[in-house]
Every structure is written in C-alpha cells, then in structure tokens.
Amino acid sequence: MADWIEEGTKAPAFTLTSDDGSKVKLSDLAGSPVVLYFYPKDDTPGCTIEAKAFRAKSKQLAKHGAVVLGVSPDDQASHAAFKAKYDLDFPLLVDADHKVAEKYGAWREKNMYGKKSMGIQRSTFLIGADGKVKKVWKRVKVEGHDEKVLEALAALD
Template sequence: MTDTKNTTHPELKEGESAPDFHMEASGARTVSLAGLKSKPFVLYFYPKADTPGCTKEACGFSEALEQFEGVGLTVIGVSRDPVKKLDKFAEKYDLTFPLASDEAGVVTEAYGVWVEKSLYGKIHMGIDRTTFLIGADGKIAHIWKKVKVPGHVEAVLDAAKALRT
C-alpha cells in the first residue's frame, strides 16, 4: 500500500498558470515553458527511468506520439534522474520525445509532485506519478493524479483532442 502526501507546495489546480520550468533533456535538448509558448503540451512526471511502470508509461506515450503530434501537442516526461540515465532509457526503448531531468527537484516541487510516500510503513520522498495537460494559453487544462498506467495515455489523448476543438 502506497499513500502519498504533498508536503512542499500548495496543490495546483486546473485553470491556473503552469509553473515555469527549464530543464536539460534526453538527446542533448532542453525544454522550457518559454520554449513552448503558445503551444499545448503534456508534461508527465514519473518516479524513475527504466522501472516497469515508468517504462510502460513511456512506451505508451511513445506509441501514441504521432497522434499527440497530430493534434499539435508535444509530450515531455520528467523525472529526477540524471540526463545520462535518461539518454540510456530513451535509447533502450527508442523514445524520441524529450525526457527531462529535474535532478535538483525544482520543477517536481513547483508542480507539487514531490511528495511524502508511505510504502509498507516506511516513509520516503518521491515523485507521485502525475500528468498535466497544458493549453496553448499556458494554463493547466487537466491534471491526472496518482496515475495508473493502463488506459492513461488514451485518457490524456482524448483530453488533448478535446482541448483542440
């Protein structure tokens, strides 16, 4: 049993402006809110690269990438892994969208996904698997918290399509 509690920042809400970010990403790229100005995008946070759930989620987004791009959305994955590990993860699974590194934790804290977790009675800090759909206006259009991987990418894609209509 895993319980989570946000101990760092107030919870973000749909309709609020997305917090600013600038991160190094896989493939010698950088991603930033400013660089995505006037473009809708998906920002999904996952606990750790190359673990079973995170791999399934990343591969799901990868398989649907053409559909996301078809409705004008960029997909960005975020973890606290170093870029070198993200590059290996991307290469291993042929992930072409950016996997951003938030090693310092500034972005995970700003988005409220760095939380206290309890697993079998042990308390530790970690990323709560969460996805944000950000509109072209820079506002949070939809938030999925405590994401369960099966069916998640499809739900995000449906919301992304609705955002574009």
C-alpha cells in the same frame, strides 16, 4: 510540500536539461499543448510502460500539436540510456533537485510498506497552448492513461 497545481492556473515556468544535453524551456513551447508527465525512475516497470504508451500514441498526440515531456530526478546519462533502449521519441528532462516537481505538486510523501519517503508521485499535467493547466492527473495508474490524455487533448481542439 507544495499543493497540487490547480486546473486553470498558469503553468509554472521551468528550464530543464534534456536527455541530449539541450535546454527545454516551457515558454519556448507556447502555442502548443504540452503533456508534462512526472515519473519516479527511468527503466522501472511502470515508468517503462507509461513511456512506451506515450511513444505508441505519438502520431495521435502530434495530430493535436502536443509536445510530450517526461520528467524525473534521474540524470542525463540515465535519461539518454532509457530513451535509447525504448526508442522514445520525446524529451526526458532532468529534475535532479526536484524543484519543478515541487512547483507542480508532484514531489510528495510516499508510503511504501510503512516506510515514508519523499519522491515523485506519478502525475500528468496537460498545459494548453495558452500556458494554462487544463487538466491534472494525480496518482496516475499507467494502464489506459495515454487514452485519457488523448481524450483531454481532443477536448481542447
């Protein structure tokens, strides 16, 4: 199990398939801040609230030039359905083998009602236009998280 990526380090490179079948490569986004958030599962209560919050803040995020990317182990069809159902305006990326989540430290042991399993720890990484991790939120609480991300983005301007 990988440690969390540290603030100030270069963001691990990745290329993942998006909900529309296209490839999204982190290096193609150089020059723009990236809000990379890992979430456990499409169309579950917390994940839906988080996705809708980022959608609701899309204009403010765009003012900072930020690109939002949601990542979970769900497949392309699941992502496409989730995106359509809630009219999400940012890509949802497929990390089926959780390799990218592992690079960032978001793939962790979870303990639910005494049962241990591996899975995505809800977390967000703010990657600066220079490709370095500017802010890490571990074990994200969904309520108000979008505001914290906007505050951190504003501090980069």
